[in-house]
Amino acid sequence: MIEAVGLTKRYGDKTAVYNLSFQVRPGSVTGFLGPNGSGKSTTMRMILGLDNPTSGQVTIGGHPYRRLPNAPRQVGALLDAKAVHGGRSARNHLLSLAQLSGIPARRVDEVLGVVGLQDVAKKRSKGFSLGMGQRLGIAAALLGDPQVLLFDEPVNGLDPEGILWVRNLMKALAAEGRTVFVSSHLMSEMALTADHLIVIGRGQLLADMSVTDFISANSADFARVRTPDTEPQLREKLGAALTGAGGHVLPEQDGALRVTGLPLPRISDLAHEAGVRLWELSPHQASLEEAYMRMTQGAVDYRSTSDQKAGLQQPLPPGAEPPVPVPGQGQPGWYAPPPPQQGGQPFAMPAGGPGAPAGPYGGAPAGAYGAPGAPAGPGAPAVNPYAQPAPQAPAAPPAPATAPAATPDASSPAADTNQPEDAR
Structure with a gap:
């Protein structure tokens, strides 16, 4: 462990x-x-x-x-597949590692077979492709079992x-x-x-x-509901019924409805009671990629800037840029830690971070979609077409954060002054 x-x-x-x-x-x-x-x-x-x-x-x-x-x-590790002497063959590279650790030579041939490099074992590693280099690195990690x-x-x-x-x-x-x-x-x-x-x-x-x-x-799960495209009045009728039962409805671009706050059996019962035929009633759960992007949105250091069209489009003057909305900001599960670059000063998890109570579908709480003034998910404000929205006051642009100057830590070893890739 x-x-x-x-x-x-x-x-x-x-x-x-x-x-x-x-x-x-x-x-x-x-x-x-x-x-x-x-x-x-x-x-x-x-x-x-x-x-x-x-x-x-x-x-x-x-x-x-x-x-x-x-x-x-x-312990076996693969950190850099390129950490191989290019003039050595794959077998000789592994053999040198085995001899340093007292591992029998027969183990070299075993791991070459495991990673599929037995046919190129005598070829120099400098001619290997990136994928072959990865296989050789995995073989080195497995060498000592x-x-x-x-x-x-x-x-x-x-x-x-x-x-x-x-x-x-x-x-x-x-x-x-x-x-x-x-x-x-x-x-x-x-x-x-x-x-x-x-x-x-x-x-x-x-x-x-x-x-x-x-x-x-870290996901806002919802139910996707679709009514016959030829009868738009049924969609309006169903939306009103779902909103009246405490659900929150958001229309999607393809004509379907995104519903949160109600379980699927309840949505089906409401549609039956309203006399509305359904073409689709399916649950939606975010993928790991969507959940990861939601969790780490505020912790990304490297973002691309918009293309200025080779100088044809003039950038806005300093201070005139509108605030950029952060997908998921303010919702449970959203957490953007400030960068710990100023001498490693401690900071605490803000309220409403990971572990906050979730809604009926495990993600955003009731009201996350379609409730007046609540965010609708990544990148777009929520609009409930079946409820009267409350007036919203314009949000003031966020003030720039300041931090005290940092002092170098005297305990940092001099041998570690060269920063690895992750520390830049």
Whole structure:
């Protein structure tokens, strides 16, 4: 098991990881998610003893990595598939690693077969494609038959067959009782592979829960209802009936109705009582990607700017830009931690964050869709065509946040002044 307690890493006045605590348990695949620059790679480097934490500690099986006897036989890792001498063949690369750890040479041929590189074992790795390099890195991680495995973007560069192979490999390793910790940006693949998720943003823990609970806590589920397109009056009649029963209705562009606040059987009963025929009545649950985007929306550091059409479109003067709405802001489950860059000053979880009471479909509370003045979901205000909306006062633009100047932490090791990719 991997356990981090109060893990913090600073590079001068830049805090890459702040007060991070979590556990990675054996027997399941744990996904490690977060935007670019959130501190994932820094965390993995600290787990493997490549970087020293500024404060806190992380252990594997109760011991720091550097104190593990014959660590390669207990922990396998893939952090950088390019960390291979290009002049060596695949077999010689693995053979050198095996000799350093006292692993029999026959194990080299075994892992080459596991990753499918047995036919190119004598070829120099500098001629390998990105996907072949990934397979070689996975082979190196499996070389000591370890009980703890860490993979950073293991499917990068793999074709669909290779992605399926990695997925099945991760599940098989976890089924054997091993601890499997996987970092990836492919949400669709994590949804199929991971059993548990650890999500961080700007160096802080955002979520530590199962995939099912994560999706439920960070999505606004709804029922989709459709009436005959040739009879628009039936849609209006049904909308009024649903609103009168306490539901919240939002019309969609294709003519269907998005309903929250009522369970599907109740919607069906109301339609039957109103004499309305239904062409569709289906539940909708957000995907892992939608839930992840909702959770991490406020923790993204790198955003593209709009194209200025090669100078033909003049940008707005400073201070004239309208405030940009943040999808999901103000709804339960939305959490945007401020960047812990000013000397790692602590900050608290705002009220209404993850763990707030959810509505009937597990996501936004009653009123999240269609209620006057409530947000309708990512990027659009809610409008209830069947209720009289209350007047809204214009919102003042947010004031720029200020923070005191930071001072470098004297305990930061001089050897760690070069920032890794996640700390930039």
